[in-house]
Amino acid sequence: MELKRVLVELEKLLQNWRINTSGWILVSQYAYRLLGYDVKLRKGHLNVLVRKNKIPWKIKEGIEIHPPRKTKYRAEFEKFIDKTGFDFDINLATDKEFTAKEGFYVLYKLPNSTEIRVQKPSGAIKEFEKLLSLSTKEGLGTERLNKDIFYIKDMILALSKKGEEDTTKLFQRLLKKYLTVKKKHITVKPTDTDSIAGIVASKGKANGRIIVVYDIKDAKLIKDGDILVTKMTSPILTLLLPKISAIVTDKGGMLSHAAILAREIGVPCIVGTQVATKVLKDGDLVEVDAYRGIVRKI
Secondary structure, eight states, rough: OOHHHHHHHHHHHHHHOOOOGGGGESSHHHHHHHHHHOOOOOOOOOEEEEEGOOOOOOOSSSSOOOOOTHHHHHHHHHHHHHHHHHEEEEEEHHHHHHHHHSSSSSEEEEESSSSEEEGGGGGGGGHHHHHHHHHHTTTOOOHHHHHHHHHHHHHHHHHHHHHHHHHHHHHHHHHHHHOOOOHHHOOOOOOOOOEEOOOOOOOOEEEEEEEOOOOOOOOOOOOOOOEEEEEEHHHHHHOOOOOSSSEEEESTTTHHHHHHHHHHOOOOEEESSSSSHHHHHHEEEEETTTTEEEEEEE
Protein backbone atom coordinates (compact mmCIF):
# COMPACT_ATOMS: atom_id res chain seq x y z
CA MET A 1 0.00 0.00 0.00
CA GLU A 2 1.22 3.52 -0.81
CA LEU A 3 2.65 5.37 2.20
CA LYS A 4 0.08 8.18 2.11
CA ARG A 5 -2.76 5.63 2.18
CA VAL A 6 -1.06 3.79 5.02
CA LEU A 7 -0.99 7.03 7.00
CA VAL A 8 -4.71 7.55 6.35
CA GLU A 9 -5.34 4.11 7.89
CA LEU A 10 -2.97 4.90 10.77
CA GLU A 11 -4.78 8.15 11.54
CA LYS A 12 -8.12 6.30 11.55
CA LEU A 13 -6.76 3.64 13.91
CA LEU A 14 -5.35 6.17 16.36
CA GLN A 15 -8.53 8.20 16.19
CA ASN A 16 -10.43 5.03 17.07
CA TRP A 17 -8.17 4.78 20.13
CA ARG A 18 -9.14 8.39 20.96
CA ILE A 19 -5.67 9.67 20.08
CA ASN A 20 -6.40 12.61 17.80
CA THR A 21 -3.92 14.28 15.45
CA SER A 22 -2.80 16.74 18.15
CA GLY A 23 -1.67 13.83 20.32
CA TRP A 24 0.80 12.12 17.98
CA ILE A 25 3.63 12.88 15.56
CA LEU A 26 5.05 10.72 12.77
CA VAL A 27 8.80 10.46 13.44
CA SER A 28 11.90 8.67 12.14
CA GLN A 29 12.78 7.55 8.61
CA TYR A 30 9.37 7.50 6.94
CA ALA A 31 8.68 10.99 8.29
CA TYR A 32 11.87 12.31 6.73
CA ARG A 33 11.30 10.49 3.45
CA LEU A 34 7.82 12.02 3.33
CA LEU A 35 9.44 15.46 3.66
CA GLY A 36 11.84 14.79 0.78
CA TYR A 37 14.99 13.57 2.56
CA ASP A 38 16.85 10.71 0.88
CA VAL A 39 17.17 8.47 3.94
CA LYS A 40 17.35 4.69 4.11
CA LEU A 41 14.15 3.03 5.28
CA ARG A 42 13.34 0.12 7.51
CA LYS A 43 10.70 -1.07 5.07
CA GLY A 44 7.19 -1.44 6.36
CA HIS A 45 7.97 -0.01 9.81
CA LEU A 46 6.69 3.31 11.15
CA ASN A 47 7.46 5.17 14.38
CA VAL A 48 4.81 7.28 16.07
CA LEU A 49 5.51 9.60 19.00
CA VAL A 50 2.47 9.69 21.31
CA ARG A 51 1.67 11.56 24.51
CA LYS A 52 1.98 8.92 27.22
CA ASN A 53 -1.22 10.03 28.93
CA LYS A 54 -3.18 9.47 25.70
CA ILE A 55 -2.48 5.72 25.57
CA PRO A 56 -5.82 3.98 26.29
CA TRP A 57 -4.36 0.87 27.95
CA LYS A 58 -2.27 0.42 31.08
CA ILE A 59 1.45 0.82 30.44
CA LYS A 60 3.74 -1.38 32.53
CA GLU A 61 7.12 -0.15 31.31
CA GLY A 62 9.03 0.74 28.20
CA ILE A 63 9.94 3.60 25.88
CA GLU A 64 8.71 1.92 22.70
CA ILE A 65 5.55 -0.14 23.07
CA HIS A 66 2.89 -2.11 21.20
CA PRO A 67 -0.71 -2.74 22.24
CA PRO A 68 -0.94 -5.53 24.85
CA ARG A 69 -1.86 -8.99 23.67
CA LYS A 70 -5.39 -10.37 24.05
CA THR A 71 -6.95 -6.90 23.93
CA LYS A 72 -9.10 -5.19 21.31
CA TYR A 73 -6.23 -2.76 20.73
CA ARG A 74 -3.90 -5.61 19.78
CA ALA A 75 -6.52 -7.11 17.47
CA GLU A 76 -6.98 -3.74 15.73
CA PHE A 77 -3.20 -3.29 15.54
CA GLU A 78 -2.84 -6.68 13.82
CA LYS A 79 -5.69 -5.88 11.41
CA PHE A 80 -3.84 -2.68 10.47
CA ILE A 81 -0.69 -4.74 9.73
CA ASP A 82 -2.64 -7.23 7.61
CA LYS A 83 -4.37 -4.47 5.64
CA THR A 84 -1.44 -2.15 5.02
CA GLY A 85 1.67 -4.34 5.21
CA PHE A 86 3.10 -1.89 7.76
CA ASP A 87 3.61 -2.16 11.51
CA PHE A 88 4.57 0.62 13.91
CA ASP A 89 6.24 1.28 17.24
CA ILE A 90 4.63 3.69 19.67
CA ASN A 91 7.30 5.96 21.17
CA LEU A 92 6.14 7.42 24.48
CA ALA A 93 6.59 11.08 25.39
CA THR A 94 5.78 13.02 28.53
CA ASP A 95 3.68 16.17 28.17
CA LYS A 96 6.86 18.24 28.56
CA GLU A 97 8.69 16.26 25.86
CA PHE A 98 5.73 16.43 23.50
CA THR A 99 5.20 20.16 24.00
CA ALA A 100 8.92 20.71 23.26
CA LYS A 101 8.27 19.38 19.73
CA GLU A 102 6.53 22.65 18.83
CA GLY A 103 8.40 24.11 15.88
CA PHE A 104 10.04 20.79 15.02
CA TYR A 105 7.25 19.35 12.87
CA VAL A 106 5.23 20.35 9.83
CA LEU A 107 1.55 19.79 9.10
CA TYR A 108 1.17 17.32 6.26
CA LYS A 109 -2.11 16.94 4.37
CA LEU A 110 -3.18 13.37 3.64
CA PRO A 111 -5.30 12.32 0.62
CA ASN A 112 -8.45 12.54 2.75
CA SER A 113 -7.52 16.19 3.64
CA THR A 114 -6.66 15.31 7.26
CA GLU A 115 -3.53 17.09 8.48
CA ILE A 116 -1.04 15.13 10.56
CA ARG A 117 2.15 16.21 12.30
CA VAL A 118 5.38 15.03 10.67
CA GLN A 119 8.68 15.60 12.46
CA LYS A 120 11.54 17.49 10.81
CA PRO A 121 15.05 15.99 11.15
CA SER A 122 16.05 18.67 13.70
CA GLY A 123 13.32 17.32 15.99
CA ALA A 124 15.19 14.03 16.37
CA ILE A 125 18.22 15.51 18.12
CA LYS A 126 16.68 15.46 21.62
CA GLU A 127 15.37 11.93 21.05
CA PHE A 128 18.84 10.65 20.11
CA GLU A 129 20.36 12.41 23.14
CA LYS A 130 17.75 10.77 25.40
CA LEU A 131 18.49 7.34 23.92
CA LEU A 132 22.22 7.89 24.35
CA SER A 133 21.69 8.75 28.01
CA LEU A 134 19.54 5.66 28.53
CA SER A 135 22.12 3.49 26.74
CA THR A 136 24.66 4.33 29.42
CA LYS A 137 22.29 4.46 32.42
CA GLU A 138 19.62 1.82 31.76
CA GLY A 139 21.21 -0.65 29.41
CA LEU A 140 19.74 -0.19 25.96
CA GLY A 141 22.66 -2.22 24.62
CA THR A 142 25.60 -1.51 22.35
CA GLU A 143 23.57 -2.81 19.39
CA ARG A 144 21.18 0.09 19.93
CA LEU A 145 24.19 2.42 19.80
CA ASN A 146 25.29 0.88 16.49
CA LYS A 147 21.79 1.16 15.06
CA ASP A 148 21.50 4.81 16.05
CA ILE A 149 24.99 5.58 14.72
CA PHE A 150 23.93 4.14 11.36
CA TYR A 151 20.81 6.35 11.27
CA ILE A 152 22.74 9.45 12.35
CA LYS A 153 25.35 8.95 9.62
CA ASP A 154 22.58 8.42 7.05
CA MET A 155 20.81 11.57 8.23
CA ILE A 156 24.03 13.57 7.87
CA LEU A 157 24.30 12.46 4.23
CA ALA A 158 20.65 13.30 3.54
CA LEU A 159 20.94 16.74 5.14
CA SER A 160 24.16 17.47 3.24
CA LYS A 161 22.45 16.67 -0.06
CA LYS A 162 19.80 19.29 0.73
CA GLY A 163 22.40 21.86 1.82
CA GLU A 164 21.06 22.17 5.39
CA GLU A 165 24.39 23.05 7.00
CA ASP A 166 23.18 24.07 10.47
CA THR A 167 21.21 20.87 11.08
CA THR A 168 24.05 18.82 9.55
CA LYS A 169 26.44 20.27 12.15
CA LEU A 170 24.03 19.35 14.96
CA PHE A 171 23.98 15.74 13.78
CA GLN A 172 27.77 15.69 13.36
CA ARG A 173 28.18 16.78 17.00
CA LEU A 174 25.67 14.12 18.02
CA LEU A 175 27.63 11.48 16.12
CA LYS A 176 30.81 12.37 18.02
CA LYS A 177 28.98 11.81 21.33
CA TYR A 178 27.76 8.39 20.19
CA LEU A 179 31.19 7.30 18.94
CA THR A 180 32.77 8.36 22.24
CA VAL A 181 30.33 6.18 24.19
CA LYS A 182 30.83 3.26 21.81
CA LYS A 183 34.63 3.31 22.36
CA LYS A 184 34.05 2.74 26.07
CA HIS A 185 32.20 -0.52 25.42
CA ILE A 186 34.21 -3.64 26.24
CA THR A 187 33.34 -6.86 24.44
CA VAL A 188 32.74 -9.78 26.80
CA LYS A 189 34.56 -13.06 26.19
CA PRO A 190 33.11 -16.31 27.56
CA THR A 191 35.16 -17.32 30.62
CA ASP A 192 32.55 -18.93 32.89
CA THR A 193 30.75 -21.87 31.28
CA ASP A 194 28.23 -22.26 34.14
CA SER A 195 26.76 -18.75 34.30
CA ILE A 196 26.48 -15.62 32.18
CA ALA A 197 25.24 -12.10 32.80
CA GLY A 198 23.27 -9.58 30.77
CA ILE A 199 20.75 -6.74 30.86
CA VAL A 200 17.41 -7.31 32.58
CA ALA A 201 14.76 -6.50 29.97
CA SER A 202 11.74 -8.12 31.66
CA LYS A 203 11.83 -9.11 35.34
CA GLY A 204 11.08 -12.58 36.66
CA LYS A 205 12.54 -16.05 37.24
CA ALA A 206 12.26 -19.26 35.26
CA ASN A 207 13.80 -22.73 35.15
CA GLY A 208 13.77 -24.78 31.98
CA ARG A 209 15.40 -26.48 29.03
CA ILE A 210 17.49 -24.44 26.61
CA ILE A 211 16.65 -24.33 22.91
CA VAL A 212 19.13 -22.33 20.80
CA VAL A 213 17.48 -20.75 17.75
CA TYR A 214 19.62 -19.33 14.95
CA ASP A 215 16.93 -18.82 12.31
CA ILE A 216 13.22 -19.29 11.64
CA LYS A 217 13.45 -22.98 10.73
CA ASP A 218 14.76 -23.75 14.25
CA ALA A 219 11.60 -22.26 15.81
CA LYS A 220 9.61 -25.44 15.10
CA LEU A 221 11.81 -27.23 17.66
CA ILE A 222 10.57 -25.04 20.51
CA LYS A 223 8.30 -26.78 23.03
CA ASP A 224 6.09 -25.29 25.74
CA GLY A 225 8.17 -24.19 28.71
CA ASP A 226 11.47 -24.00 26.81
CA ILE A 227 13.88 -21.14 27.35
CA LEU A 228 14.69 -19.43 24.07
CA VAL A 229 18.34 -18.56 23.48
CA THR A 230 19.14 -16.61 20.33
CA LYS A 231 21.47 -13.97 18.97
CA MET A 232 18.69 -11.43 18.56
CA THR A 233 14.97 -11.99 18.00
CA SER A 234 13.26 -10.61 14.90
CA PRO A 235 9.60 -9.66 14.45
CA ILE A 236 9.10 -12.62 12.09
CA LEU A 237 10.56 -15.13 14.54
CA THR A 238 8.39 -13.94 17.41
CA LEU A 239 5.23 -14.71 15.44
CA LEU A 240 6.21 -18.40 15.42
CA LEU A 241 6.86 -18.80 19.12
CA PRO A 242 4.67 -20.99 21.31
CA LYS A 243 4.57 -20.40 25.03
CA ILE A 244 8.18 -20.02 26.17
CA SER A 245 9.22 -19.56 29.78
CA ALA A 246 12.09 -17.08 29.23
CA ILE A 247 14.21 -15.36 26.59
CA VAL A 248 18.01 -14.90 26.59
CA THR A 249 19.88 -13.14 23.77
CA ASP A 250 23.45 -12.33 22.74
CA LYS A 251 22.53 -8.90 21.45
CA GLY A 252 19.99 -6.18 22.08
CA GLY A 253 18.95 -3.91 24.89
CA MET A 254 15.86 -2.52 26.59
CA LEU A 255 14.33 -1.49 23.25
CA SER A 256 15.11 -4.67 21.31
CA HIS A 257 12.35 -6.86 19.91
CA ALA A 258 13.19 -9.54 22.50
CA ALA A 259 12.70 -7.05 25.32
CA ILE A 260 9.42 -5.73 23.94
CA LEU A 261 8.11 -9.24 23.26
CA ALA A 262 9.04 -10.48 26.73
CA ARG A 263 7.23 -7.60 28.41
CA GLU A 264 4.19 -8.18 26.20
CA ILE A 265 3.89 -11.89 27.02
CA GLY A 266 5.10 -11.46 30.62
CA VAL A 267 8.17 -13.72 30.65
CA PRO A 268 11.64 -13.13 32.14
CA CYS A 269 14.16 -11.80 29.64
CA ILE A 270 17.89 -11.13 29.75
CA VAL A 271 19.45 -9.46 26.70
CA GLY A 272 22.90 -8.32 25.61
CA THR A 273 24.81 -11.25 27.17
CA GLN A 274 27.05 -11.34 24.05
CA VAL A 275 27.89 -15.01 24.69
CA ALA A 276 24.63 -16.92 25.38
CA THR A 277 24.65 -18.85 22.08
CA LYS A 278 28.30 -19.78 22.64
CA VAL A 279 28.01 -20.93 26.25
CA LEU A 280 24.53 -22.48 26.34
CA LYS A 281 23.61 -25.59 24.35
CA ASP A 282 20.36 -27.32 23.40
CA GLY A 283 19.04 -29.33 26.33
CA ASP A 284 20.95 -27.47 29.07
CA LEU A 285 18.84 -26.96 32.19
CA VAL A 286 19.19 -23.42 33.49
CA GLU A 287 17.75 -20.89 35.89
CA VAL A 288 17.05 -17.46 34.38
CA ASP A 289 17.18 -14.86 37.15
CA ALA A 290 15.89 -11.74 35.48
CA TYR A 291 16.07 -9.77 38.69
CA ARG A 292 19.85 -9.96 38.88
CA GLY A 293 20.51 -10.48 35.15
CA ILE A 294 22.07 -13.93 35.60
CA VAL A 295 21.59 -17.20 33.67
CA ARG A 296 22.93 -20.19 35.61
CA LYS A 297 23.19 -23.88 34.68
CA ILE A 298 21.50 -26.19 37.18
